Amino acid sequence: MGPLEGVKIIEIAGIGPGPFAGMMLSDMGAEVVRIDRADRVRGGDPANPPKDILARGRRSVAVDLKNPQGVEVVLAMVEKADVLIEGFRPGVMERLGLGPEICLARNPGIVFGRMTGWGQEGPLAHAAGHDINYIALTGALHAIGRRDQAPVPPLNLVGDFGGGGMLLAYGVVCALLEKARSGQGQVVDAAMVDGASALMGMIYAMKAMGVWQDERGTNMLDTGSHFYDVYETRDAKYVSIGSIEPQFYALLLQQLGLEGEELPPQMDREQWAALKVRVAEIFKTRTRDEWSAIMEGTDVCYAPVLDLDEAPEHTHLKQRKTFVEAAGVIQPAPAPRFSRTAPELVRPPSFEGQHTDEVLADFGFDAERVAALRDAKAVV
Secondary structure (H helix, E strand, O other), rough: OOOOOEEEEEEEEOOOHHHHHHHHHHOOOOOEEEEEEHHHHHOOOOOOOOOHHHHOOOOEEEOEEEOHHHHHHHHHHHOOOOOOOOOOOOOOOHOOOOOOHHHHHOOOOOOEEEEEEOOOOOOOOOOOOOOHHHHHHHHHHHHHHOOOOOOOOOOHHHHHHHHHHHHHHHHHHHHHHHHHHHHHOEEEOOOOHHHHHHHOOHHHHHHHHOOOOOOOOOOOOOOOOOOOOOOOOOOOOOOEEEOHHHHHHHHHHHOOOOOOOOOOOOOOHHHHHHHHHHHHHHOOOOOOOHHHHHHOOOOEEEEOOOOOOOOOHHHHHHHHOOOEEEEEEEEEOOOOOOOOOOOOOOOOOOOOOOOOHHHHHHOOOOOOHHHHHOOOOOOO
16 A cells, blocks of 8 residues: 555645645555545535545545634544644644644654745745745746746746645655654654755756856756757647757767767857757757657657646556546556555545544544534534
8 A cells, every 4th residue: 555554644734735745645555634624615426526636545524623622623633643744824733722832742753744835934934925936035936947038937846846745745754764763753844945945956056066057048957058958840849858968969969960060069058059049940840749750769868748638648658657547537646656565546535524424433533522523513
């Protein structure tokens, strides 16, 4: 069932990167229970589950966290859990009566994972923000885009998911490893500004070494070079080229019919713009599929630019089962892979509160207590 089988996690429901962290941990076999808001319960047919991929793998309990009895339900669950993760602004969990001090007092071994955009402290800690703001502050957004054009937000992959949700999942697993030695829980402070900055480590290193210019679209990896970019094909589609190493670049020139011509050295920045025009003209002479027939699978470092419908159908991804179909939805499979403890999808996304009774029973609540909580509207 995955390397985290047996780990019990409580996820306080949120949006975007929080559910992504829950998905990552659940995909790896952890038992993740999502605490949803009682006022969000709308019901639904379990035979036709929601299509929210980020919610897969978890059962849902609907709790009114403004009701003291609801708060006590979560604290009772904390006593039997290994991890709690949340993605509120700093201070919200404390105001609810579910802050780390209270949770650690109830369970000294709990790993309390917190994810925010700006972090738990600092001048901006309590300000609202989104991915685009967090990556803007770290230099990441400034670096992404073409020369003499505005920065291009890379969806919300760098702040929310790479620098946020995945960082939280990584931090939680690190804390669990440490807990195996010390027996003690602790707080994990995962901030998207920290995570996005960490993802920029190589770029900051290249700048320090003098091989990266702080001008967008002028460097080897930011569309400044002619050998690391995307090119339009005759059928108005695109291909990607990443021929960085000299031997791969030589093969690119060969495949483009430029072998033997007197060309400037590959790393002559002054000639990159002119060479880019030349390469673009050549790529426009064939369709994307024709270029794939020539270059795909070679050491040119080539791939066609596929859309969201095409990607799951590509031969390589189909053979690896990189995408799977579950509950009628095509979605990314759990990753990474393991030789012994292979993760698998065991549960589709659930409706808010769908498993309230059964989860509370699993956590030791008897039927009489559950009924009383329902009467008090502490759970739904």
